[in-house]
Amino acid sequence: MAQLSPLLAVRWSPHAFDPVADLTDAEVASLLEAARWAPSADNTQPWRFLVGRRDDEAYKRILTNLSAENQRWAGRAAALLLGAHTTVDPTGEPLTHAAYDLGQAVAHLTVQATALRLHVRQMAGFDTAGLRADLDLPPTVRPHVVVAVGRLGDPYSLPEDLRVREVGLRQRRPVADLLLGRTGEQLS
Numbered sequence: 001m002a003q004l005s006p007l008l009a010v011r012w013s014p015h016a017f018d019p020v021a022d023l024t025d026a027e028v029a030s031l032l033e034a035a036r037w038a039p040s041a042d043n044t045q046p047w048r049f050l051v052g053r054r055d056d057e058a059y060k061r062i063l064t065n066l067s068a069e070n071q072r073w074a075g076r077a078a079a080l081l082l083g084a085h086t087t088v089d090p091t092g093e094p095l096t097h098a099a100y101d102l103g104q105a106v107a108h109l110t111v112q113a114t115a116l117r118l119h120v121r122q123m124a125g126f127d128t129a130g131l132r133a134d135l136d137l138p139p140t141v142r143p144h145v146v147v148a149v150g151r152l153g154d155p156y157s158l159p160e161d162l163r164v165r166e167v168g169l170r171q172r173r174p175v176a177d178l179l180l181g182r183t184g185e186q187l188s
Contacts, residue, residue: 016157016166017119018153019076028079031113032049032051034111035108035109038104039104049081049083070146073158074123076153077150081146082145083102085144118150122148128143
């Protein structure tokens with residue numbers, strides 16, 4: 001296997017979060033600062049975040065709009081962040097790479113979380129219209145991801161199907177499977 005930064009090698013997306021551990025203000029600020037420094041097309045920085053901390057109203061509204069599958073475990077995370085992006089620039093022109101740029105911001109946030117010994121799990125299973133209404137989002141802001149952040153919890157507190165996934169070995173496709181064309185054959 002090729003050399004990989006330890007921050008990337010140890011990163012994983014758990015379902016088991018410590019239900020009593022909180023994030024400090026400094027940790028939240030550090031995560032958002034990492035996201036802020038992500039690259040974006042034409043430096044538009046179209047990402048927007050709403051931070052909900054356990055027991056506050058934003059957290060409850062985000063959690064309520066998650067799919068039933070995600071609600072089974074996400075309520076134990078210390079924070080739920082809504083990741084959204086603007087859809088147009090200040091002149092009204094569409095931002096065609098905004099979702100990609102948001103993904104980069106969330107990736108930076110994820111690596112920073114790992115550096116802080118926090119864990120992140122990203123979710124696409126949520127009610128977009130419900131989040132838009134419950135959080136009173138402007139029409140030019142599109143919810144795209146919800147990110148659970150917290151400290152690692154006990155995998156044996158999870159329902160059995162999630163516990164099996166939690167304690168199993170991580171699986172990744174070989175690099176050759178990710179490459180288009182003949183290039184992948186050269187790496188084998």
